[in-house]
Amino acid sequence: MRWSVILPLAAYLVILFGIGYWAFGRRRATAAGHKSAQYYVGGRALGWMVLVFTILASGASAGTFIGAPGLVYDEGYGWILAVMGQAPAAFLVLGLLGKKFAILARKLNAVTVTEIFRHRYESPVVVGLASLGIVVFLMVYMVAQFTGGARILQAVTGIPYTALVVIFAGVVALYTAFGGFLADAVSDTVQGLIMLLGGVVLWAAIFASIGGMGPVTADIGERWPELLLLPGAGDFATWTIFSYFVVFGLMAVALPHLTVRGMSYRDTAAMHKAMYMGPVIMAIFTLGFTTIGVVARVHFPNLESGDLATPTLILEVLPGPLAGALLAAPLAAIMSTVDSMILVVSSTIVKDLYVNYVRPTTTDSRASVLGSVVSGALGVVVLLLALKPPAYLEYLVIFAIGGLGSMFFVPLLAGVYWKRGNTLAAILSMAGGLVFYMLGTQWAPALALGMDPVVTSLAVSAALYVFGAYVGPPPREEVLIRFWGTYRDVTRVLEAHR
Amino acid sequence: MGNQPPRTHEGWTEDPRYSVSNREFVITAAFFVVYTVVTIGVAWLLGGGKDADEIGIVWGFPAWFFWSTLVLGAAFCVVPYFIVRYLFTDMSLEADPEELEDEGAAR
Numbered sequence: 001m002r003w004s005v006i007l008p009l010a011a012y013l014v015i016l017f018g019i020g021y022w023a024f025g026r027r028r029a030t031a032a033g034h035k036s037a038q039y040y041v042g043g044r045a046l047g048w049m050v051l052v053f054t055i056l057a058s059g060a061s062a063g064t065f066i067g068a069p070g071l072v073y074d075e076g077y078g079w080i081l082a083v084m085g086q087a088p089a090a091f092l093v094l095g096l097l098g099k100k101f102a103i104l105a106r107k108l109n110a111v112t113v114t115e116i117f118r119h120r121y122e123s124p125v126v127v128g129l130a131s132l133g134i135v136v137f138l139m140v141y142m143v144a145q146f147t148g149g150a151r152i153l154q155a156v157t158g159i160p161y162t163a164l165v166v167i168f169a170g171v172v173a174l175y176t177a178f179g180g181f182l183a184d185a186v187s188d189t190v191q192g193l194i195m196l197l198g199g200v201v202l203w204a205a206i207f208a209s210i211g212g213m214g215p216v217t218a219d220i221g222e223r224w225p226e227l228l229l230l231p232g233a234g235d236f237a238t239w240t241i242f243s244y245f246v247v248f249g250l251m252a253v254a255l256p257h258l259t260v261r262g263m264s265y266r267d268t269a270a271m272h273k274a275m276y277m278g279p280v281i282m283a284i285f286t287l288g289f290t291t292i293g294v295v296a297r298v299h300f301p302n303l304e305s306g307d308l309a310t311p312t313l314i315l316e317v318l319p320g321p322l323a324g325a326l327l328a329a330p331l332a333a334i335m336s337t338v339d340s341m342i343l344v345v346s347s348t349i350v351k352d353l354y355v356n357y358v359r360p361t362t363t364d365s366r367a368s369v370l371g372s373v374v375s376g377a378l379g380v381v382v383l384l385l386a387l388k389p390p391a392y393l394e395y396l397v398i399f400a401i402g403g404l405g406s407m408f409f410v411p412l413l414a415g416v417y418w419k420r421g422n423t424l425a426a427i428l429s430m431a432g433g434l435v436f437y438m439l440g441t442q443w444a445p446a447l448a449l450g451m452d453p454v455v456t457s458l459a460v461s462a463a464l465y466v467f468g469a470y471v472g473p474p475p476r477e478e479v480l481i482r483f484w485g486t487y488r489d490v491t492r493v494l495e496a497h498r
Numbered sequence: 499m500g501n502q503p504p505r506t507h508e509g510w511t512e513d514p515r516y517s518v519s520n521r522e523f524v525i526t527a528a529f530f531v532v533y534t535v536v537t538i539g540v541a542w543l544l545g546g547g548k549d550a551d552e553i554g555i556v557w558g559f560p561a562w563f564f565w566s567t568l569v570l571g572a573a574f575c576v577v578p579y580f581i582v583r584y585l586f587t588d589m590s591l592e593a594d595p596e597e598l599e600d601e602g603a604a605r
Contacts, residue, residue, distance in 0.1 A: 077563045081541055084571050088533060091578050095526030099591060100519035106593040213558030225550030228560045230541060238542055245534045268588045275586075276579040283575050287568070417523060481510050487594035489510040 004320030005157055005327065012194070012328045013171050016187050016335075020175025023183035027368070035368035039180035040111040040347045041264045044102075046185060048273035051265045053192035054185040055090045055274070056282050057336035058261070059252050062149050065195070065289050065330035070306030072293025076220075076227025078236045080290045085245030087286060089252040090278025094271050096253045097262035100416055102271070104483065105263035107490045112344070113256045113412065114352040119482055120415040120475075121426040127352060129430050133407050134256050134348045138341045139382065141400040146386040148307075149334040153327070156311040165386045168335060173379020176339045177372045181264065184339040191332030196281060198329035199288030205317045206295055213291075219298045227297070243451035247402065251454060254409035255401065257340040260347075289329075338382070346375040399438050406433035406457035410465045419480055424472030425465040433461030515595070518587045525585055533574050541566035 030038040037043055046054070064083070071079040104110070108119050114130045150164040175183045210216060217228065226233040252258050265271050289310060296309035303312060314326045350370050355362045362370070410433065411426040440453030448456055478493045485493075504514040545553060545562025554561035559568065589595070 077560055077567075081537070081563065081567045084537070084567050085534070087571060087575065088530065088578070092526060092530060095529075096523055098519040098523050098526075099589065100516050100523075102591045103513070103515060103519075103593070106591065214555075215558075217555060217558050217560065221550060221555075228550060228553055228563075229548065230545040230562055231547070238538060238546070241538050241541075242534060245530075245538070249534075250530060265591075267591055268586075272582045272586055272588070276582050279575040279578050283571055287571070417520065477507075480507075484512045484516060485510045486504075486513045487596075490593075 005315070005324035006159065008321055008324035009328055009331070012325075012332075013167070015190060016171055016175050019187045019190065020179035020183045023175075023179030023186065026182055027180060032363075032365050035365050036351070036371060037109070037111055038182070039368045039371045040343060040351070041105075041260065042181040042185055044106065044264055045266045046264045046270060047266060048270040048277065050185045050189050051261065051270055052090055052274040052278045052281060053189040054264075054336075054340070055093055055252075055258060055261050056278060056285070057188035057192040057195070057333065058184075058340035059086070059089050059255070059258055059337070060195070060282070060285055060333050061337040062145055062330060062334050064285060065333045066148070066152060066307050066310055068286075068290045069293035069296070069309045072290050073297050073303070073306035073309040074293075075233040076224070076229070077294065078230055078232045078241070079293070080287070081230075082236070082241050082244035083248060083286055083290055084283070085241075086248035086252070087283040088279045089249055089258075089282055091275045092249055093253050093258050093262060094265075094275050094278075096413060097259065097416070099268060099271070101262045102265065104416065107487060108482065108494075111260070111263065112347045112351050113259045113408065114348055117411065117415065117426070118352070118356065120421070120479060121411070121423045122476070122479065123423045123427065124357075126411075126423065126426045126430065127356070129427070130408070131348050131352050133404055133430075133434070135345050136396065137400040137404050138257065138345050139378075139385075140396040142338045142341050142382045143385045143389060144400070145334045145338055146382065147389050149331060150386070152307055152311055153331070155308060156315055157327070162387060165383060168331065169338075169379060169383035169386055172335050172339050172342070173376055173383065176342045176379060177376035180371065180375075181343055184336070184343060185264070187339065188336045191336040192281070194325075194332050195285055195329045198326045199284060201322070202292070202314060202317070202326055203288055206292075206313070209317055210295065210299075213294075216295055216298050220294065223301075224297070227294070237450060239449070239451050243455045246458070247405070247452050247454050251402075251405035251409065254405045254407075254412055256348075256404065256408065257337075257344040259408070259412065260340075260344055342375050342378050342382070345378055346371055349374050349378075399441060402441065402452070402454045402457075403434050403437050406437040406454055406461060409433070409458055410461040414462075414465055414469075416483070418469075419484065420469045420474060421465065422469055422472045422475045425468030428468040429461040429465035432464040433457050436460045515589055518589065522586055525581060529577065529581060533577075537566050537570050537574070540570055 027038050068083045110116050114127055117130050118127050146165055146169055150161050153159060153164055154161045220227050230236060292313055293309050296313045300312055303309060310330060311327060315323050318326060350367055355367055407430045410429045414421045437453050437457035440447040440456060481489045481493050505512040541562050544565055545560060556564040
């Protein structure tokens with residue numbers, strides 16, 4: 001074990017605990033009636049910096065820091081272009097959901113995407129599909145993040161796998177259970193800053209030791225020229241790259257743990273600044289870490305797996321303590337993604353299933369306490385699953401993120417912006433998008449037309465939505481008032497129910 | 499905002515802030531389309547289907563990658579600033595914007 005590497009990681013965990021404790025204090029000080037909104041969306045009060053980092057860090061998972069450099073290591077520059085599709089992610093999430101989404105969430109006092117669906121489509125089938133999709137897919141995705149991250153850290157630091165999973169999953173469970181959204185968002189900011197500084201420091205060190213990209217690219221040109229080409233080793237077609245722009249960029253809008261961030265900001269000033277700072281920061285993350293794949297290929301051509309490119313380079317180029325601090329970057333990426341997912345699953349279970357169907361008389365304060373209990377329990381379940389991942393899990397992970405996106409994208413945006421959208425449209429597009437995605441990924445790749453299956457699934461989902469909207473009955477006028485009316489009209493129809 | 503009278507229906511009125519949001523949705527979507535088409539288009543025009551000896555090197559990177567991913571990528575990181583600055587509208591996000599304005603006026 002390398003203690004000089006481990007100590008900075010330990011210090012980092014202590015900081016996360018501190019943030020959780022601080023957010024817990026803020027939560028206790030929140031007035032009754034606002035507690036669950038405080039727990040699940042941070043009281044809708046995020047400023048631009050926390051907003052931008054919480055979107056980016058929740059979105060950028062192990063994929064950006066480990067997976068993408070690995071693909072670049074194996075297949076070359078084409079992947080950097082493909083992954084750059086995620087640069088405008090924060091701009092797209094905030095701009096497409098838009099101010100309307102933020103206002104709607106306030107008018108309807110919603111803290112989950114499913115709640116928005118419930119108000120818009122008024123159907124237990126839609127709520128059931130949405131909840132099930134969120135719970136199943138996000139759970140397996142969280143487990144996959146931990147197992148992937150822990151295996152890699154074990155390989156490079158020698159810390160036993162079990163210890164890594166218990167410590168990191170345990171820490172995430174604790175600060176998420178007690179601190180809620182605010183702890184997530186603030187720790188995302190710390191984690192985002194670590195990733196940002198990490199990228200910059202790592203590059204400075206790499207340049208100091210290799211002297212620019214010229215020699216690296218020249219070396220690659222001699223030994224593996226296909227890595228410099230387009231289509232290249234990845235066998236890219238224009239449409240393949242386009243589909244990755246959709247997957248990494250556009251799809252961020254429809255991932256429930258990112259969508260919910262569209263309800264969490266304080267005002268339009270915070271939103272605007274986050275919209276133009278987001279792409280800059282994401283581009284630095286993306287370029288900074290993916291280009292590492294190219295450098296690693298030249299310096300360590302015999303790695304067992306491309307996924308080891310980032311951690312190996314960090315350990316070889318930087319001195320011990322600095323390497324430890326930088327290894328925190330991919331870890332931070334994993335933890336910041338998982339914490340936001342735990343909260344979304346927790347809010348789905350508590351608000352959309354328990355309060356909505358089982359016990360509607362639950363008070364807001366009690367819902368907030370339940371939220372803590374459920375989040376903590378989810379953290380423990382993820383931990384146990386990560387210690388001994390069941391075989392079916394790897395199968396579900398394949399569908400997790402693309403499946404959720406294919407399910408939510410169309411009914412979410414169409415529901416917010418198109419008056420004609422109705423219950424039938426939502427059911428057809430959700431089920432159709434998911435099924436088509438699973439078929440295209442696993443059983444009938446031809447359905448994807450040579451692209452990532454997300455694109456054709458979205459097209460099918462959209463077609464089914466339009467079909468359902470014109471075949472089924474239009475939404476009730478009350479629904480239109482809820483989603484288009486002024487505050488006065490919305491309150492009137494909401495109060496008629498009480 | 500507020501140039502057009504809010505759309506009314508029988509018994510209810512549309513929140514005028516939503517028409518602002520509709521416009522911003524279209525602008526955001528248009529940005530994504532332009533970003534995608536231009537970045538991928540330039541990469542393909544410069545590098546698509548070429549052999550290794552035809553690929554130029556700029557600043558230590560393959561030319562197609564340098565111009566599309568680095569230069570255009572950086573340029574498209576700046577564009578959102580101008581979009582937001584000149585095309586997006588500042589407004590209240592509160593459920594009831596009037597309540598807030600009344601409070602402000604009272605102070």
